Amino acid sequence: MRAARCLPSTPLLRSLTTSSRLSFTPARLQCLQKHPSPVQCRTFMRGQRPSSGRAVENINIGRMRNESHDFHVRRRNFLLCGAIAGVIATCYTAYLLSIALRKPKKLDSGLPGKADPFTTDAGSKRKTVLHDAQGREIVPTGNSTVPTFPRLIETGIGAEAGQEEVNGVEYTLVGLGVRTVTFLGFQVYMVGYYIATQDIAALQSRLVKEINPIATTLISSEKDALRQALLDPEQGEKLWNSILQDVRPRSLFRIIPVRDTDFHHLRDGFVRAITARSQGNNAEFGDESFGLAMKDFRSLFNRGKVPKSREMLLCRDSAGRLTVTYDDGKTGMGSIGRVNDERISRLLWLNYLAGKQVASEPARTNIVEGIMEFVERPIGTVATQVI
Known part of the structure; x- marks a missing residue:
């Protein structure tokens, strides 16, 4: 006797009307209960079909490169401003000290x-x-x-x-x-x-x-x-x-x-x-x-x-x-x-x-x-x- 092929998952099964459920054989219903995933069950003579719902991660390499470049530019500018401010503060302090010493x-x-x-x-x-x-x-x-x-x-x-x-x-x-x-x-x-x-x-x-x-x-x-x-x-x-x-x-x-x-x-x-x-x-x-x-x-x-x-x-x-x-x-x-x-x-x-x-x-x-x-x-x- 040929094994029945499984249908979609249990949530999908629940969405079916009562009349459509009655058309399934007991063996097919038992298969749906044991395998709730959207994949189909293996039959006796046919292998498992490849799944078409595999998750794929979309990676934009150009966008990541631009973001990294902008980050390093901002970091460089920030450090440069800090260095300039430090030099100005040092020179101004030395100027004030020289005036105080000559006073x-x-x-x-x-x-x-x-x-x-x-x-x-x-x-x-x-x-x-x-x-x-x-x-x-x-x-x-x-x-x-x-x-x-x-x-x-x-x-x-x-x-x-x-x-x-x-x-x-x-x-x-x-x-x-x-x-x-x-x-x-x-x-x-x-x-x-x-x-x-x-x-x-x-x-x-x-x-x-x-x-x-x-x-x-x-x-x-x-x-x-x-x-x-x-x-x-x-x-x-x-x-x-x-x-x-x-x-x-x-x-x-x-x-x-x-x-x-x-x-x-x-x-x-x-x-x-x-x-x-x-x-x-x-x-x-x-x-x-x-x-x-x-x-x-x-x-x-x-x-x-x-x-x-x-x-x-x-x-x-x-x-x-x-x-x-x-x-x-x-x-x-x-x-x-x-x-x-x-x-x-x-x-x-x-x-x-x-x-x-x-x-x-x-x-x-x-x-x-x-x-x-x-x-x-x-x-x-x-x-x-x-x-």
Whole structure:
């Protein structure tokens, strides 16, 4: 008897209708129950048919190659960015360390709020004086391009007969500040006001007598009155005008550009300031000699560029003569001319010291604070003490 051939699996068998099941023989049903897989059963004379439901895995070699390449590219870029960031961080740290090592050490010259043996009140603020690598005393400016100003300057300009002709004149820093232009506050140059050390006593006496005619030094309330007078537009200009005309202390302004400029730009600013202060007073400034002096002053600045960090000195001697010196970076500091009319230097000095509008308000305020340090000490003692 021939064995019956198996039919599809049990689930398929279940889907069959009852009528179709009845057409199967008992032997065929028994075969379906024993072999639930979709393969057919072996018959007596026929071998098993090959299965057509074998699972086949589809592998895309090109896609795998592209994914591997993209992964390695991303990995390389990530490592490269990390290496570059590490090099930049190392270089920046080394730069900061070099700045810190070259930074001058601070000299304890008296701290705000502490008593000072040369002052009359314990709350006087002192200038912070530093020492550079050569041991010179310097004062911080707060500007990154021109970080410090020397506390003392020695020059032969303004020297009088005697020992000064050999050693030169020593000038002491009174105050400093930055000159800005436009409402955006573009910085043009740093300016510092210096007075000949030997002439400070005469300036002290004039300022002290202005507040208290019988005093040799000022107390706190008197200092406040003098500070208010110096900052007042009218009183300050009147007081400084009398000092520059009567006392005539030898002094100078040290100008250091913080950005590249030129002589014509500086000249235009100086000329505008002098012209504005001379207007309205034809009795003093309306003569022909003043016009010739202005012409000579303009001719001093018929030059080219002034790179940043170049030093310029505007010096006023005891006769009021103005001498301009400049360091061109090649031949060193040298004179570029002189104007003998004292009115030119006086008006130029007032442009920084007093009035409603000054060239640099921070400089004027700092100069006034420096003056307060003078008048709080006995007359004649400032020249022998550290400011």
